[in-house]
Amino acid sequence: xxxxSLSEKEAIILANDSDPQRILNILxxxxxxxxxxxxxxxxxxxxxxxxxxxxxxxxxxxxxxxILKTEPQAKYVLKICxxxxxxxxxxxxxxxxxxxxxxxxxxxxxxxxxxMYHSIPCIGACDQGPxxxxxxxxxxxxxxxxxxxxxxxxxxxxxxxx
Amino acid sequence: xxxxxxxxLLKRITKMKQATDVTExxxxxxxxxxxxxxEMEKAAILDELDLAHLxxxxxxxxxxxxxxxHLYSSKSDTKYxxxxxxxxxxxxxxxxxxxxxxxxxxxxxxxIAGYLFSAKAGYIYMRGEYRRIQKxxxxxxxxxxxxxFLGENILGIPGxxxxxxxxxxxxxxxxxxxxxxxxSIEGKTGRPRVKPPHLADVGLYLQPTLVNNVExxxxxxxxxxxxxxxxxxxxxxxxxxxxxxxLSGHIKNRGLYEVNLGTPLQEILYSEEYGGGSSTGRTLKxxxxxxxxxxxxxxxxxxxxxxxxxxxxxxDLSIGSGAIVVMDEQVSIVDYLVNVAAFFAHESCGKCTxxxxxxxxxxxxxxxxNTQTAVAGDLERLEKMLMHVTNLSACGLGQSVAxxxxxxxxxxxxxxxxxxxxxxxxxxxxxx
Numbered sequence: 032x033x034x035x036s037l038s039e040k041e042a043i044i045l046a047n048d049s050d051p052q053r054i055l056n057i058l059x060x061x062x063x064x065x066x067x068x069x070x071x072x073x074x075x076x077x078x079x080x081x082x083x084x085x086x087x088x089x090x091x092x093x094x095x096x097x098i099l100k101t102e103p104q105a106k107y108v109l110k111i112c113x114x115x116x117x118x119x120x121x122x123x124x125x126x127x128x129x130x131x132x133x134x135x136x137x138x139x140x141x142x143x144x145x146x147m148y149h150s151i152p153c154i155g156a157c158d159q160g161p162x163x164x165x166x167x168x169x170x171x172x173x174x175x176x177x178x179x180x181x182x183x184x185x186x187x188x189x190x191x192x193x
Numbered sequence: 194x195x196x197x198x199x200x201x202l203l204k205r206i207t208k209m210k211q212a213t214d215v216t217e218x219x220x221x222x223x224x225x226x227x228x229x230x231x232e233m234e235k236a237a238i239l240d241e242l243d244l245a246h247l248x249x250x251x252x253x254x255x256x257x258x259x260x261x262x263h264l265y266s267s268k269s270d271t272k273y274x275x276x277x278x279x280x281x282x283x284x285x286x287x288x289x290x291x292x293x294x295x296x297x298x299x300x301x302x303x304x305i306a307g308y309l310f311s312a313k314a315g316y317i318y319m320r321g322e323y324r325r326i327q328k329x330x331x332x333x334x335x336x337x338x339x340x341x342f343l344g345e346n347i348l349g350i351p352g353x354x355x356x357x358x359x360x361x362x363x364x365x366x367x368x369x370x371x372x373x374x375x376x377s378i379e380g381k382t383g384r385p386r387v388k389p390p391h392l393a394d395v396g397l398y399l400q401p402t403l404v405n406n407v408e409x410x411x412x413x414x415x416x417x418x419x420x421x422x423x424x425x426x427x428x429x430x431x432x433x434x435x436x437x438x439x440l441s442g443h444i445k446n447r448g449l450y451e452v453n454l455g456t457p458l459q460e461i462l463y464s465e466e467y468g469g470g471s472s473t474g475r476t477l478k479x480x481x482x483x484x485x486x487x488x489x490x491x492x493x494x495x496x497x498x499x500x501x502x503x504x505x506x507x508x509d510l511s512i513g514s515g516a517i518v519v520m521d522e523q524v525s526i527v528d529y530l531v532n533v534a535a536f537f538a539h540e541s542c543g544k545c546t547x548x549x550x551x552x553x554x555x556x557x558x559x560x561x562x563n564t565q566t567a568v569a570g571d572l573e574r575l576e577k578m579l580m581h582v583t584n585l586s587a588c589g590l591g592q593s594v595a596x597x598x599x600x601x602x603x604x605x606x607x608x609x610x611x612x613x614x615x616x617x618x619x620x621x622x623x624x625x
Contacts (some may be wrong), residue, residue, distance in 0.1 A: 040521030051315075051380040052358070052378055052379065052380050053358075053360060053361070053380075054380045055321065055360065055361045055362065055363045055377070056327075056359070056360065056361040056365070059321055059324065059361055059363055059381060063324070078469065082380075088380075088381075091382055092363075092380075092381075092382060095365065095382040095383065095542075096321070096362075096363030096364050096365050097365060098321045098322075098363040098364035098365070099363050099364075104211075113532070114283030114284070114485070114532075114535060114536060115283060115284070115442075115481065115485070115518060115532050115536075116283060116284045116441040116442050116516075116518045117283075118532055119442060119443070119524055119529070120441070120442060120443065136280060148207075151364070152281070152283060152366060152536055152539065152540065153282070153283035153284075153285075154322045155280055155281075155285070155286040155289050155320075155322060156286065157283065157284050157285070157286055157439065157441035157447070157449075157516075157518070158440070158447035158448045158449070159285060159442065160437065164322075167324050167325045169523060174293050
């Protein structure tokens with residue numbers, strides 16, 4: 032299921048010295064590099080094997096940490112900060128707007144598989160609220176117009192790096 | 194010489210073109226703290242730290258000198274140095290600036306610790322949300338190693354071998370708690386350990402371990418470069434140095450600032466140099482200090498408040514991480530606290546029952562007040578629940594949930610009372 036080849040995954044594991052201390056670095060790198068944006072069963076087994084950990088340990092980690100996903104994600108996952116500094120500087124409107132524009136509830140991909148959105152706690156951009164984060168990129172100081180523009184731009188493939 | 198009202202920690206950030214470049218870092222006094230340290234007796238280093246009176250900048254405000262002395266006296270051949278860069282406290286984005294724009298200052302602080310404790314391994318645990326910064330930091334580590342400030346026989350001193358590894362977090366607020374963070378470094382889930390034993394005795398892989406915040410480590414080179422007394426003079430009696438503060442919420446100039454401890458709060462909020470006053474044109478109502486786990490202060494009581502450890506303690510407040518989240522009069526305290534409670538209910542790791550269930554019960558009770566469906570007795574139930582969660586939780590997360598709630602209750606009781614139904618609920622069909 033995962034778009035990364037075995038050798039690409041192995042390269043990530045080796046770049047982290049097959050070090051069990053860096054299991055989170057490894058899992059995040061694989062997840063972010065893959066198109067589906069999640070860790071599938073096969074990958075979890077591979078990581079367990081190469082780091083000499085039990086599969087149960089790897090699954091425990093996958094379920095504990097919020098960034099790690101075990102289900103396929105949309106191409107663009109729009110993460111909205113819902114902590115108080117962002118929420119009260121306009122963040123409250125973002126989920127409502129996205130629900131209206133994308134016509135899906137939170138955590139559900141749009142039928143074309145392009146978008147998904149959900150709330151997350153602080154991303155450390157409280158001085159730019161309201162914010163949407165996609166992968167490692169933060170879009171800050173958002174207004175309604177900017178949100179429409181962002182969705183448009185994403186649909187038109189303006190952000191190749193994401 | 195360092196002077197008051199001049200940036201100390203942020204000094205290089207505006208000047209350096211290439212944050213990871215060792216030559217440029219050295220041009221602006223970089224590594225001179227370390228070079229001083231290796232010329233000093235180890236006991237003298239500890240004396241300078243005590244003199245500086247740097248309090249831990251992660252939030253707990255424990256005197257750093259005491260923490261370092263404790264680790265120094267721990268008997269073991271293996272000691273670990275850990276930098277807590279899991280900045281997850283909403284309202285806080287100060288460590289990000291140092292990690293991204295002056296990583297070598299954090300590295301220098303960690304190397305000084307490595308030297309003092311003869312540690313071979315240092316770790317920096319950086320939150321997963323800062324993945325892009327992890328790459329910058331790795332570049333700084335590589336450059337430092339190439340320049341001979343990390344690796345083997347550092348600065349030509351035989352046996353001074355020390356490396357720093359970056360460990361990524363993956364989105365768990367509780368990993369900012371030091372023992373949870375160590376579990377996470379060990380490749381486990383980040384649930385806190387039961388303490389004691391103290392981490393300075395039994396820490397990472399059961400060895401004595403030092404855990405300090407990013408901003409604390411960045412302060413160490415300043416102390417050893419300028420001397421403990423000069424550092425202390427930047428602050429006040431109860432805490433030396435400057436503090437990075439993060440202004441956010443309904444304040445005009447949101448952002449990161451460095452202030453001397455002892456700066457009047459009104460100046461921070463209203464002067465054009467800092468906050469610049471309300472961004473909404475409405476009167477400011479309350480401030481949430483130090484992140485979600487910190488206390489809330491009502492603006493009406495803070496006219497004469499001095500931003501220092503003792504200045505805030507006098508008002509039952511605390512500096513915490515340095516977050517200053519300002520809200521205007523339109524924000525209902527109950528509504529605000531519902532959102533704070535939702536954060537804790539989401540982030541409780543679930544290991545201990547008082548926190549796992551307590552945070553959920555607190556959220557439910559606050560929601561009742563917010564939807565004006567609370568009934569007589571709910572206020573007392575809320576207060577009791579806050580007391581239980583504080584006293585029975587195993588780690589700092591659960592223990593500090595009540596901080597914002599209790600101060601909100603103390604300053605704005607009328608808003609809670611307005612959420613209690615004044616009309617008795619009709620008796621629904623019963624046995625009779």
